[in-house]
Amino acid sequence: MILIVLSSLIAILETEAAIRDSAPQFFMGAQILIALLFTLEYGVRVYAAGEDPRFRGLSGRVRYMFTWWALVDLLAIVPFYVTGGAQNAFLIRLLRFLRLVRLLRLGALSSAWVFLADAVHARRFELALSAAAAGFLLIFSSACLYLFEARHQPEAFGSIPRALWWSVATLTTVGYGDVTPITPLGKLFASVTALAGIGLIAMPTGILAAAFSDALRRQADCTRETETPNTAGD
Amino acid sequence: MILIVLSSLIAILETEAAIRDSAPQFFMGAQILIALLFTLEYGVRVYAAGEDPRFRGLSGRVRYMFTWWALVDLLAIVPFYVTGGAQNAFLIRLLRFLRLVRLLRLGALSSAWVFLADAVHARRFELALSAAAAGFLLIFSSACLYLFEARHQPEAFGSIPRALWWSVATLTTVGYGDVTPITPLGKLFASVTALAGIGLIAMPTGILAAAFSDALRRQADCTRETETPNTAGD
Amino acid sequence: MILIVLSSLIAILETEAAIRDSAPQFFMGAQILIALLFTLEYGVRVYAAGEDPRFRGLSGRVRYMFTWWALVDLLAIVPFYVTGGAQNAFLIRLLRFLRLVRLLRLGALSSAWVFLADAVHARRFELALSAAAAGFLLIFSSACLYLFEARHQPEAFGSIPRALWWSVATLTTVGYGDVTPITPLGKLFASVTALAGIGLIAMPTGILAAAFSDALRRQADCTRETETPNTAGD
């Protein structure tokens, strides 16, 4: 009933095909095979959905076809038949990757998933706050650089959205170097921005570290509490 | 009485206008509308301040006009009428963003704000120390590079403040690449600086992580302590 | 019996030779000496293996020669005699570095090694998940950039593997700047990628911090538990 393992294997194969798409002649055949396999798998999946009490009967199967995952599956197949395997449908086929997410929930990774999701969820307001601070810094620093550099580098800092490109590269400490301030005041503010970028990275890292640490401690406390009565009973 | 939600919405709209200011003809109208709305809101706010017992009566309202937030509001409006909406007043209007900070204190984010501020405040001396270490590293590494590179790249390393620009870009691991050492000794010291930059990032991150972790544990301890008597009473 | 300290010293010397290999005439002699010393050491090691009850006798020594570490030792010597000290064997000789790993397990670093390995092992599923998320982000962002930039920069973004080079540089916040997006949509997605790169760094850092923190707490709890009975006995 569950073809996930097979389909994910094919999905991985398919992206490997995408990785080597500089020689498209060879991969045309593989693409047709993959499309056929996915169509077959989709058919089997719709048929097998009838086994599930929620989707029993013909109308149940139709209802299944409108669940989120089934639509993703359909979306990944249809473009091939419509466009004949053109490259533009490429991103949609990447949606199949989302099914790997489902796969990650299986097996030993499941508890890790729950653990991480819970920890992040518990501190979501703190993370939202540091995201808001990051957004404020982004807009403020690009506004400053726009004021100081627009005259000297109209191409790179001629408007705030253009300055935002520099701002993102600096605050995330990526620092491409395709756009850099050249006026002394611009450099001064850029330095302040770069130093603030450390805070931008340190803040969510610290919050996540504390969240994971807290989740682990609560786990340990639960274990200890269930153990304590036994010890007391001895 | 509280127009914050409305004003912040307008503030967001206004920065979106700023984001698309490459076509200023269209945004002139929006700017006038926003200025009128903010003036109206400022009037309502001053009038409504009379409801607050601290600012009752005419003299109370005048006193309200000299509170920090009221001055920020005034500063954001006045430039428009003085300059007729020129671009130079742009940064001052960005001050309105500060009002979003007030908004962040409302609702569910309020406790997150208090939590983060408390944790950072508790470890402010440790953070100040690592900031001092960062400042020392910045000056020391730019002095080294100035000594080794000034002869070969007078444009980039001809003085210590010029070398500081490189120093900030390296220690924060931004690394624009517009200025790089070319002598072997300069590269050696630059490598040491880059490696020290890891410490510069790791130190505040570790301190913040520990601070958040500690704040969470104290929270948990408080909950447990208030729960313990109940358990003991059973 | 254990020549590790000596061999590691020679290994360090040897890489210093490698470091200064721009003047190969001088280092030829050192290379021959090192090769002879390592051959001698290998002979002594094989002979001394007989002292170990597992490798007693001639057949035991032959068995020892096929253990993993003995093969590494052999691999590091053979190329010199086959190629006469050519540069191509250089990487294989770097395998000797692996023996330093063994050395790190000795002395005071041993418990640190066990501590770090245990902590990482305990959270291996969480780390695997964030590695999977990183891989997904890498492929997704390079696919996006491929779609938006392939037309304008066929050299840099002409295929997904080419875009992956940019993608790795951005997500790890290295940001060489040799390849940067030039279209507005490409820059937008690049900004999102750069911001996601912060999460990519914050996630494993947070997990590791929590793992080390948890390992330290368990250590402290063990100490306290073994101390508690003594206190109760008083």
Place this chain on the structure above:
Amino acid sequence: MILIVLSSLIAILETEAAIRDSAPQFFMGAQILIALLFTLEYGVRVYAAGEDPRFRGLSGRVRYMFTWWALVDLLAIVPFYVTGGAQNAFLIRLLRFLRLVRLLRLGALSSAWVFLADAVHARRFELALSAAAAGFLLIFSSACLYLFEARHQPEAFGSIPRALWWSVATLTTVGYGDVTPITPLGKLFASVTALAGIGLIAMPTGILAAAFSDALRRQADCTRETETPNTAGD
């Protein structure tokens, strides 16, 4: 007796002079004044050392002059009189910054200093291990890039020390971009190196976070333990 506050203020002033050393005529006077002030302060300090029982008498003062800090003070003054205030003595005068370290130990920062130093010292073996791993990665990745790129970019990757410059810039995620691999295999290994660079940053950050967290918990436990008897006594 303690002139530290005054001397550190002068030291800060002096580096500000160094910051503006592009106009040396004006700063010549300031330099002479500072040198005289420091000479005076050194004399007062040596005289005042006699108040300390360890350095009583003339021979005690001579002994004081050979303590580490007094030598640093002397080193910072002598070059001015020998070279007549030349720029080469500049780095030695920066040694005065070290005296700021002493100042940082005073006041409220003192406990923060002890706290951070203790936490780092407790995990020194783990930090040494991750430094060793970083060193191994540095040498290994530069060796790989040397093998793949030496033929195509002899200027940048012609020897291992040259490749090390690239290696440091990549592993620390600085990424100047002045030197980048151009061969596919070189890019593949560079990507692996960049991804390993995340681990290189995450490891010490995690260790430091756990160390600070642990130090805070031990502090809290001490407080609780000293409080517990009081509670039990009630």
